Amino acid sequence: MSIPQSGSSTSGTLLGLVVASTGGGSGVDDFLAQLATWMGQELSCTEREVTCAITVTRRKRPPSIAGSTAEAAASSLRLHLALDDENSAVVSLCSPRREAFSDEYVAAARRFASEASAALLLALRISQLSQSRDDLAAAMQSRTIIDMAIGAIMAQNRCPRDAAFKILRNTSNNRNKKIRDVAASLIGSIAGDTDTSARFED
Numbered sequence: 001m002s003i004p005q006s007g008s009s010t011s012g013t014l015l016g017l018v019v020a021s022t023g024g025g026s027g028v029d030d031f032l033a034q035l036a037t038w039m040g041q042e043l044s045c046t047e048r049e050v051t052c053a054i055t056v057t058r059r060k061r062p063p064s065i066a067g068s069t070a071e072a073a074a075s076s077l078r079l080h081l082a083l084d085d086e087n088s089a090v091v092s093l094c095s096p097r098r099e100a101f102s103d104e105y106v107a108a109a110r111r112f113a114s115e116a117s118a119a120l121l122l123a124l125r126i127s128q129l130s131q132s133r134d135d136l137a138a139a140m141q142s143r144t145i146i147d148m149a150i151g152a153i154m155a156q157n158r159c160p161r162d163a164a165f166k167i168l169r170n171t172s173n174n175r176n177k178k179i180r181d182v183a184a185s186l187i188g189s190i191a192g193d194t195d196t197s198a199r200f201e202d
Contacts, residue, residue, distance in 0.1 A: 010112065013038065014119035021123065029064055031123040032056060035116060036067025043093060043109060048100045050093050056120070059086040069093075075100035079110060081117035087124055089117065142180040149183030152190055 017038065021031035032054050040052035053067035069076070073094035081089040091113050095101070101109070146168070153164035172179040 010042075010115050014115060018119050018123050018126070028056070028123050028127045029066065031120070032064055032066035035120065039091065039112070039116060040067065040093075043112065048095055048097055050095050050100070053092045053094075054089060054120075055092070056087065056089045056124075058124070074098040077101045077106060077109065079113045081113055081120060083117060083121050083124070087121070089120060091116070145180060145187060146183045149186045152186055 014035075017031060017034050021028075021034060036052045036054045039054075040050055043052065044050040051067070051069050051073075053065065053069045056064045058064070069092050074097055075095045077093040079091040079093070081091060083089055093101070093109065149168055150161060150164045153159070153167050154161060157164065157167065159167075168179060168182060172182045175182060
């Protein structure tokens with residue numbers, strides 16, 4: 001019975017999966033799908049077919065599940081991956097063969113999964129950084145639009161910045177719309193948009 005092997009080639013493949021999935025912007029879900037497929041192949045052999053599923057739980061987010069397990073599995077093995085304080089993962093291995101996972105196999109599979117956990121954690125952190133970057137870009141765009149609207153209100157009403165922001169905020173509350181949306185409506189009307197409903201008065 002063959003035992004899963006880990007080593008430099010495994011680390012290289014895992015790093016390649018991380019780069020391929022996160023580099024294209026597809027993120028963690030794509031990486032998980034590729035990882036589950038690859039682990040199922042690597043942990044199988046001619047006398048023991050193994051299917052793999054990976055469940056990742058992240059703080060304040062629904063679990064992500066990739067891969068598949070055999071519907072009528074005679075043997076199953078669950079491996080918990082060490083990630084960090086906010087993320088956890090479980091690898092579920094299934095085989096149609098009874099007593100497919102010997103103690104030696106389990107020990108080797110755990111070593112194999114340990115290397116996978118480092119790659120998964122890297123993919124999660126890259127995804128988090130990418131999300132933070134996108135959130136920051138959106139916040140900066142919103143801030144720019146709001147600042148432009150405040151400037152327009154200051155010119156229109158000949159008032160200081162604080163008073164202009166108060167007018168914008170009150171209009172937002174009265175119309176039950178986000179400040180950014182009200183600001184965008186004002187900028188659109190100034191730019192010649194057909195929607196000229198935004199009129200700001202103290």
